[in-house]
Amino acid sequence: MKTISLGLIGFGTIGSGVVKLLQDSGALIEKRLGARLVLKKIADLDIKTPRVVSVKKNVLTTDAQAVLNDPDIGIVIELMGGYEPARSFILRAMKNGKHVVTANKALLATHGDEIFRAAEKAGVNIGFEASVGGTIPVIKTLKESLVANRIKSIFGILNGTSNYIMTKMTDEGKPFDEVLKEAQALGFAEADPTFDIEGVDAAHKLAITLSLAYGKRVKFDDLYREGISEISQQDIEFARELGYRIKLLAIAIRHDNNVEARLHPTMIPHDHLLASVGSNFNAFHITGDASDSVFLYGQGAGMMPTASAVMSDVVDISREMLKGVSGLVPARSLREAIIEDIKLMPFDEIETNYYFRFSAVDQPGVLSKISGILGKNNISIASVIQKGRKQGGGAVPVVMTTHRAKERDVRCALGEIDQLDIVQAKTVLIRIEDHTF
Numbered sequence: 001m002k003t004i005s006l007g008l009i010g011f012g013t014i015g016s017g018v019v020k021l022l023q024d025s026g027a028l029i030e031k032r033l034g035a036r037l038v039l040k041k042i043a044d045l046d047i048k049t050p051r052v053v054s055v056k057k058n059v060l061t062t063d064a065q066a067v068l069n070d071p072d073i074g075i076v077i078e079l080m081g082g083y084e085p086a087r088s089f090i091l092r093a094m095k096n097g098k099h100v101v102t103a104n105k106a107l108l109a110t111h112g113d114e115i116f117r118a119a120e121k122a123g124v125n126i127g128f129e130a131s132v133g134g135t136i137p138v139i140k141t142l143k144e145s146l147v148a149n150r151i152k153s154i155f156g157i158l159n160g161t162s163n164y165i166m167t168k169m170t171d172e173g174k175p176f177d178e179v180l181k182e183a184q185a186l187g188f189a190e191a192d193p194t195f196d197i198e199g200v201d202a203a204h205k206l207a208i209t210l211s212l213a214y215g216k217r218v219k220f221d222d223l224y225r226e227g228i229s230e231i232s233q234q235d236i237e238f239a240r241e242l243g244y245r246i247k248l249l250a251i252a253i254r255h256d257n258n259v260e261a262r263l264h265p266t267m268i269p270h271d272h273l274l275a276s277v278g279s280n281f282n283a284f285h286i287t288g289d290a291s292d293s294v295f296l297y298g299q300g301a302g303m304m305p306t307a308s309a310v311m312s313d314v315v316d317i318s319r320e321m322l323k324g325v326s327g328l329v330p331a332r333s334l335r336e337a338i339i340e341d342i343k344l345m346p347f348d349e350i351e352t353n354y355y356f357r358f359s360a361v362d363q364p365g366v367l368s369k370i371s372g373i374l375g376k377n378n379i380s381i382a383s384v385i386q387k388g389r390k391q392g393g394g395a396v397p398v399v400m401t402t403h404r405a406k407e408r409d410v411r412c413a414l415g416e417i418d419q420l421d422i423v424q425a426k427t428v429l430i431r432i433e434d435h436t437f
C-alpha cells in the first residue's frame, strides 16, 4: 500500500485533534483512501507540555524548517495560526512543492491573494475547509456542489462565540460581560476576544466565503463590519416583542452589477431556521439560482470538528496525489489568471429594514419631531412602541421599525435626530432582514 507523509506545524488544540483523528480513524481513512497517511513530523515551539494525544518523541521538533524541507513530506498542515511566520512557512512549503492544508482564516482573508497565486504557480493544492465554519463543509459546497449556480445570497452565523453570547443573553437574560466570561472559560473565544465580539473573526470568514461564492478577489478592509458589544438586554427584549431574534449575521447578496456584503447584528424572524441556530453553532443559508435554498449547520470550532475538516482536505489532496494530478478544483473556484476584484456595493447604498431605539424625553410632540425627520429622509415607519413614563421625567425608549430604507438616508436622519434636545442618548440602530428571507 502506498504511503503519503504529512507534516504538521502547530501542535495546539486543532493540531492535537488531527493527531487524534489519525490515531483513532487512521484505518478507516486508509480504507477510504487506499493509501496510508503517516504523520512524519510535528513542529511546535512547545514540544514539552503534555497533549491529549501522545506521539513518539522522534516525530516532534521545534524546527518548522525540518517539516518544510523534508523531501518525503507531501502535505504540510499549518495549524499555528496568526500572520507570521505562518505566511512564510506556507509560501516556503509551496516553493518546495508541498501541498498545504490550513485553518488560518485571518491569514487567508488578508493575504489569500498572495497564497492562492503562489499555490497555482507552484502547481500545488491549498486546502482550507477548516478556515470557515469549522467542521461545516461550506468551502466544498461552494466550490464543488454548487459549481453550476450563480449564488444569489448567503446569510451566515460565522462566529460561535458571538452566537453563544447572543443565545445566552436572549434565552437566559444574562448580561453580556458574564456570558463572554463563560464563553472564554469554555474555550470558544479567540485568544483576543475582540476578534470574536467585534466581528473581525466572522468578517475574515465572510471575506473567504465571498471570494469563493463569486470567484473574486476581496479586500478584507472593504467589508462593512460591526460586532455585538453594543447589544443590550433592552434591544433583545424589544426584538422579541417584534417577533425577531438578534444574530451576528454575515450577509452577501448578489445584485446585477455588484455584491452587497456586510456583517452586523441583525434582527431576523424568530421562526427562521437561522434564528434557531443556538449556542456556539455556525450555519449558512445559501441560495443558488438553480439549487434554491441550501442550509448548512454544525460546529464552527473545537478540536475534533475542526480536525475533521482538516482531514477532509488532506484526503482530497491525497486522492489527487495518488492519481498523479493536482489542482483539479482551483482554490478560488476559478483559475487565478481570470480572477478579478469584487465590485462591492457601497455601504451607503444598501437598502434594508431598520430598528431604531431613541432615548427621548417623554413630552408632547416628540414623536412628530422624530417622524418628521424620518419622513423628510424618505424613511417610512412600519411600527412604533413607546412604553412607560419615567417618574420625574427623563428619557424613555421609543422604538420604531421602518419599511425598506437606504443606509445613507438612515444615517442622515439619525445624525439630525441625535442633535435634538429631546433626544438624550445616541440612537440605537439594528438592521432587520426579513424581506430577503
Ligand code: HSE
Pocket: 158, 159, 160, 161, 162, 188, 189, 190, 196, 201, 300, 301
Ligand atoms: N473563535 C471562533 C468562534 C472559532 O468563536 O467561532 C474559530 O474560528
